[in-house]
Amino acid sequence: MRPRSSRCKPATPNLFATMPPLTAVVCEPAKIEVGIGWRHPHYAALLQERPDLDFLEVHSENFFGAGGAALEVLERGRSSYPVSLHGVGLSLGSAVGLDPWHLDQLAALVQRVDPVRVSDHASFARGHFAGGAVHAADLLPLPFTPEALNVLCTNVQRVQDRLQRRFMVENLSAYLQWKPAQEDALPEFEFLNALARRTGCSLLVDVNNIYVNALNAQMAGLCADPLAACREWLNQIAPEAVAELHLAGHCRVSDGHGDIVIDDHGSRVCAEVWELYRHALSRFGAVPTLIEWDTDIPLLNTLLEEAAHARNIAEQVLELAA
Amino acid sequence: MSTLATQQQALLEALFAWPQQDAVRALEGYASGVGNTPGRGLKVYQANGHLLAERALRAAYPVLTQMLGDESFADLARAFWHAEPPLRGDVSQWGVALADFVRGNAQLQDWPYLPDVARSEWALHHAATAPDPTSDLATLALLTTEDPHTLGLALASGLVTLSSAWPLASLLLAHLEGTPSLAEVSEQLRLQQAQEVVIWRAGLQPRLRQASPGESDLLRALQSGVALGPAVDAAESLDFSQWLPLAVQTGLVLGAYCLSGQ
Numbered sequence: 001m002r003p004r005s006s007r008c009k010p011a012t013p014n015l016f017a018t019m020p021p022l023t024a025v026v027c028e029p030a031k032i033e034v035g036i037g038w039r040h041p042h043y044a045a046l047l048q049e050r051p052d053l054d055f056l057e058v059h060s061e062n063f064f065g066a067g068g069a070a071l072e073v074l075e076r077g078r079s080s081y082p083v084s085l086h087g088v089g090l091s092l093g094s095a096v097g098l099d100p101w102h103l104d105q106l107a108a109l110v111q112r113v114d115p116v117r118v119s120d121h122a123s124f125a126r127g128h129f130a131g132g133a134v135h136a137a138d139l140l141p142l143p144f145t146p147e148a149l150n151v152l153c154t155n156v157q158r159v160q161d162r163l164q165r166r167f168m169v170e171n172l173s174a175y176l177q178w179k180p181a182q183e184d185a186l187p188e189f190e191f192l193n194a195l196a197r198r199t200g201c202s203l204l205v206d207v208n209n210i211y212v213n214a215l216n217a218q219m220a221g222l223c224a225d226p227l228a229a230c231r232e233w234l235n236q237i238a239p240e241a242v243a244e245l246h247l248a249g250h251c252r253v254s255d256g257h258g259d260i261v262i263d264d265h266g267s268r269v270c271a272e273v274w275e276l277y278r279h280a281l282s283r284f285g286a287v288p289t290l291i292e293w294d295t296d297i298p299l300l301n302t303l304l305e306e307a308a309h310a311r312n313i314a315e316q317v318l319e320l321a322a
Numbered sequence: 323m324s325t326l327a328t329q330q331q332a333l334l335e336a337l338f339a340w341p342q343q344d345a346v347r348a349l350e351g352y353a354s355g356v357g358n359t360p361g362r363g364l365k366v367y368q369a370n371g372h373l374l375a376e377r378a379l380r381a382a383y384p385v386l387t388q389m390l391g392d393e394s395f396a397d398l399a400r401a402f403w404h405a406e407p408p409l410r411g412d413v414s415q416w417g418v419a420l421a422d423f424v425r426g427n428a429q430l431q432d433w434p435y436l437p438d439v440a441r442s443e444w445a446l447h448h449a450a451t452a453p454d455p456t457s458d459l460a461t462l463a464l465l466t467t468e469d470p471h472t473l474g475l476a477l478a479s480g481l482v483t484l485s486s487a488w489p490l491a492s493l494l495l496a497h498l499e500g501t502p503s504l505a506e507v508s509e510q511l512r513l514q515q516a517q518e519v520v521i522w523r524a525g526l527q528p529r530l531r532q533a534s535p536g537e538s539d540l541l542r543a544l545q546s547g548v549a550l551g552p553a554v555d556a557a558e559s560l561d562f563s564q565w566l567p568l569a570v571q572t573g574l575v576l577g578a579y580c581l582s583g584q
Contacts, residue, residue, distance in 0.1 A: 061412040065451025067479070069526040072454075089411025095327035102411045125411065127330040129338050134407040136337055137416075138370050140330075147326050175363030176353045178329060216356040216363075258359030262366060 028322060030286035032314035035084065036303045037265075037292045043073045045300045050080055053307060055116055057290050060087040063113075064105040074113065083113050084244070084290070087120035089135065092155045092169065093142040094126040096133055103162055110163050117244060117288070119168035119204050120159075122152060122192065141174035144191040146184055149198075156199045168243050169195060170204035173212040173250075173263035189236040202243035205284070207276045208263060210234070212250050215261040230276050234283055242284040247277060247310060248292040266295035269306060274313060281317040289314065329353070336364060337371055340404035372396075375403035378413045382447040383420065385497040386440055389433070398424070414451070418444055435488035435511070442484055442494055442530065445521040449480025449528040457576035464578045465566075470551035475544050476577040478522035483538040491519045491532035498530070524573030536560030549581055 033054035038046060046056075056077055063074050077083065090102060110118055123139040142148045152169075160167045171192060178185075186194070196203050210233050214226035223229050249267030253260050269277075269291070281287070291306040323331070332345075332352045339345035346364065355363025376399040380387050387395045402423050408416040421440035424430055455478055464473055484490065489510035496507045518533035520541065533541075536559035543553035554562045569575040 061414070064412045064414075067454035068451040068523075070451070072526055087411075089413075091411060095324055095330055099411060105412065124330055127327070127334045129331065129334045129407060133409065134334060134338065135409060135411050136334060136367075136371065137374050137408050137411070137413045138337075138367055140333055140367065143326070143329060145326070147324060151326060175356050175366040176333070177356060177363075178353050213356075219358050220356060257365045258357050258362035260355075260357030260362045260366060 030318050030322070032281075032286045032311060032318065033288040034307045034311045034314070035081075035288065035290050036307050037086075037290060037294065038077060039294065039297055041297045042300045042303070043077075047073070047076055047080075049300065051300070051304050053081060053304075055082040055084050055288065055290075057084040057086050057292070060085045060106055060109055060118075060120075061089045063109055071112075078113055082116035084117040084119070084288075085109065085113065085115040086170075087118075088139065089125065089137065090120040090155075090159065091124050091126035091135065092120055092159070093122060093124035093148055093152045094155070095124070095151055096127055098155050098158060099126060099133075099135070103159065106159075107162055110165070117168055118163060118165065119170055119244070121170045121172055122195070123172050139172055141172055141176055141178070143178035144186045144188055146186075149186070149191055149194055152195055153198045156195065156201050160199065160201065166200065166202055166243075168202045168204040170206050170246065171209055173206075173209040175216070175260065175262075187236070189233055193236075193238045193241065196238060196241035201241075203237065203241045204244045204246060205234070205237060205242050205280060205287075206246035206248070206263075207234075207280055208246065208248045208250055208269065208273050211270075211273050211276060212261050212263045215250075219259060219261070227272055227275065231279050234276065234280050237283075239284050242280075242287055245277065245280055245284070245287050245289045246292055247273060247289065247306070248294075264295050265292045268302075269309075274309070277310065278313055278317050281314055282321060285321070286314065286318055333367075337367055338404055338407045340401075342368070371403055372400050374413060375399040379417055379420065382414070382417045383440060383443045385443055385494055386420075386424075386436065388497050389436065389439065389493075398427070401427075414447075417447075420444070435486065435490065435493060438484065438486040438488055438490050439493055442490060442519055442521065445480070445482040445484065446528045446530060449482070449521055449523045452480035452523050455479045455523060455525075455573065455576055457573070459570065459577060461577040461579060462570065462575075464580065465550075468580065470554065471549050472581055473550045474547070474579050474581050475550055475575050476579060477541065477544060478524065478574050478576060480521065480523040480528065481541065481545065481574070482521045483518060483533060483541050484521070485516070485518045485538065487514065487516050489515045489517050491517045491530065494519070494530055495532075520574070522574050529572065534560060534565060537565065540565075550578075 035053050035055035035057055038056040038058050063070055121139050125136040125140055192203055210230045214223050214229045217223035218226050247269045248265040250263050253262055289310050291303055329352050332349045335345040336349040354360050357363055376396050379399045406419045421437045424440050425437040492502050492507045492510050496502055496504055518538045520533045521530045536557035540553050540557035540560055543556050
């Protein structure tokens with residue numbers, strides 16, 4: 001357990017004045033913050049029902065306009081809940097640098113919403129095509145090389161300098177592997193640890209993404225035991241850097257192009273990811289946890305059930321740790 | 323170019339180039355897909371792009387989607403994705419060039435009003451996120467005390483006027499609101515009735531209607547900074563005293579101000 005997130009109080013007062021003071025403390029389980037991704041189909045239902053949630057997560061880019069109904073809804077949500085701004089378009093790993101327009105929009109939104117956390121991904125989307133800079137509107141993977149790390153660090157630092165706050169960077173589910181395996185390439189966890197160490201940013205660990213990557217590696221004959229590989233990944237991440245956990249569903253696709261596991265955020269969290277969530281909590285402590293659901297979005301109650309399940313697991317794990 | 327920039331450009335080319343075969347083959351030198359076949363992973367990103375293109379353009383162009391049908395619109399969205407890739411990381415900003423793309427599409431030449439429909443839909447889409455309007459209707463009292471040659475009118479955010487050689491307002495309203503009927507619109511199309519439309523934000527709601535005679539002249543003059551007096555003079559066919567109350571009521575006019583005090 002991380003001491004900074006625990007509420008500790010002295011044990012029974014020392015009744016024997018002659019004895020040295022007790023140094024042992026009894027720790028209450030740290031409180032877990034659980035939130036859900038707040039998407040368009042649930043705007044009205046959530047504002048009406050005001051369920052018991054610790055925070056809402058929204059995609060920053062959906063609120064980039066200068067005004068309008070979406071921002072109005074967000075401000076109503078913000079009046080009842082802390083909001084975590086999660087971006088999908090900063091393109092932090094782009095060799096061509098950040099889009100100043102995008103950073104301006106994000107800075108304006110941060111100022112307007114005063115979010116509890118701000119994040120994006122260790123990915124790129126922006127680059128040169130047909131003589132100009134384009135944006136692929138996707139989370140494209142980076143090679144875990146020193147060169148990519150330098151670019152990522154520079155861009156993350158620029159974001160933090162502009163926003164004047166600590167930024168969070170999320171690990172990806174990747175459907176491409178860069179080759180040839182460059183000799184200086186790092187394991188993903190070392191790459192992310194170095195990013196956090198060099199920039200002071202925090203890490204958003206998506207547990208489902210780790211598992212999706214491990215399943216795909218298994219399919220390619222590169223991983224014998226996906227759960228063990230994920231536990232090892234979590235064991236190697238610097239605990240003090242982790243500031244949020246993401247949980248979501250994934251799917252297996254088999255078609256004429258082959259088989260693959262996709263992080264589609266379109267179903268309940270699977271048993272294996274819940275198991276890894278337990279492991280992550282035992283490593284990282286009471287880290288705020290988000291339930292994401294972005295495709296085939298079900299009724300709000302289904303997300304609330306998943307959030308309640310995350311809270312139950314966290315309480316069990318954290319109580320045990322305390 | 324750095325190694326990283328070269329790798330990233332190779333992947334972007336594999337996603338946006340059309341036809342894709344050469345770019346995909348070139349990418350094989352830099353990356354391989356995960357999954358049980360080498361190309362499977364790349365297909366995920368290619369499919370994501372196409373799906374996103376359809377979803378983003380359907381949201382911005384609901385009438386064009388109805389007019390073309392789902393399948394044809396999906397084909398159009400995919401072709402546009404490769405011809406005019408997004409420039410920004412906010413995909414709702416992507417699509418402004420669709421009207422020109424439709425105009426240049428040989429397969430859509432039999433429906434020459436589609437580019438105007440697309441232009442109007444983009445204006446509606448843009449109005450939805452325009453700055454929130456702030457009205458000060460008390461300032462309209464200036465109209466009774468000041469010389470109109472010294473006054474301007476504060477207009478709704480997202481305001482656009484468009485002229486078309488086709489019954490543009492009817493085409494849009496028939497699909498968005500069901501009135502007029504499609505039979506009436508067909509007759510107007512047969513007669514090639516030209517219409518002008520006004521698009522603006524009323525509160526949080528983007529609005530569209532057919533412009534009154536002379537209304538576009540007035541609004542364009544006011545938007546370009548012309549004082550109310552000469553702007554009204556330029557809109558000869560507009561009955562300003564009848565137009566103003568309706569414009570105020572529907573959030574098109576938000577107030578008045580002295581030009582000298584801007």
